Amino acid sequence: MTDTIPNPYRGYRFSRCTPLAENQRDQLIAAFRIPSGPSAKALGGRRQMATVFLEGIGAVVVKCYRRGGLISRFNTRYFLMGRKTRSEREYEWLDRVRMLGVNAPEPIAAAHQGLMAYRCWLVTREIAGATPLAHLGGKRSEKLDALGAACNRQVDILVANRIRHPDLHPGNVLVDPGGQTWLIDFDKTGYYRGRRSHLAAYYRRRWRRAVRKHGLTAQVAAIMNPARNDRP
Numbered sequence: 001m002t003d004t005i006p007n008p009y010r011g012y013r014f015s016r017c018t019p020l021a022e023n024q025r026d027q028l029i030a031a032f033r034i035p036s037g038p039s040a041k042a043l044g045g046r047r048q049m050a051t052v053f054l055e056g057i058g059a060v061v062v063k064c065y066r067r068g069g070l071i072s073r074f075n076t077r078y079f080l081m082g083r084k085t086r087s088e089r090e091y092e093w094l095d096r097v098r099m100l101g102v103n104a105p106e107p108i109a110a111a112h113q114g115l116m117a118y119r120c121w122l123v124t125r126e127i128a129g130a131t132p133l134a135h136l137g138g139k140r141s142e143k144l145d146a147l148g149a150a151c152n153r154q155v156d157i158l159v160a161n162r163i164r165h166p167d168l169h170p171g172n173v174l175v176d177p178g179g180q181t182w183l184i185d186f187d188k189t190g191y192y193r194g195r196r197s198h199l200a201a202y203y204r205r206r207w208r209r210a211v212r213k214h215g216l217t218a219q220v221a222a223i224m225n226p227a228r229n230d231r232p
Contacts (some may be wrong), residue, residue: 006202015092017109024054028109032121051126059126060108060195063087065187078117081132085112086187087120093186102157102216103196129212131222134170136217141219143179148223150181155226158183159200164192168203169210170220200226 009025012032020028031052050062065086066077079086087110094107105124112120133151136144151173158165165172166188174182192199208223211217 004113012111012113014084014109014111016107017111018057020107020109021056024056027054027156028062028121028123032064032111032113054108054123057108057125059128060123061105061126063122063124064122074166077119078114079120079176081114081116081118085110085118085120087112087122090122090187093189097158097163097183097186098155099162102154103180105182105184107129127176127182130174130182133173133175133181133220134214137177144219144223147175147179147181148225150179151183151223152226154181154183155200155203155224158195159203159226162192162196162199163189164199164202165189167206168224169204170214170216170223171210213215 009022012025012029014025015019031050034050034161049064052060052062054060064077065079084092091107091110094104097104097108105127107124108124109123110120111123112118133147136147155168163181165186167185168183172183172185174184176182192202203226204224206219211221
């Protein structure tokens, strides 16, 4: 069940969320106000993300959206309001791909502050004990081959449904202690209008470019090999 809370709560709008009590929203607002520093890990994203233990829900991850590129030199946190905020759009994409069978984090809340110009946050349930695939690729192993096969099964679902994840690299695939792979960071995801085989090729190129850039192994590079589905 997803609630929309139309009225501001302490200056914030929880535009998409599971039912949240006031004390839970208070906890999240406190996390929104914590400054986030740059990620210290390769392929770890632009910013660090806070983990909060939310009463009645458990551990959640709080993502603060930041601008990149040249515009970040004078504006790092604010976006112009459109029909939906970036956190709302990612919340909805997480819901969508999970319904299709992709292992993706469970969205808990999308929140923003501001009207014409806004800041926004996404709250997702933590994947306990998960490690980025990028940190597991030091040596060749059968385990890594198995993880690659599991990852491709997830990506095959995206390709079959023409879903283009714009930043799918070894840092955005998590491996939990049970060996399941999870795809994360669906910001700016959209539908692909070309052939599915072209989308599969896009995923391979994007993955291997990241592997080369960050000096990962050839085995990690070979992981991304979604089905060559030539249906239009």
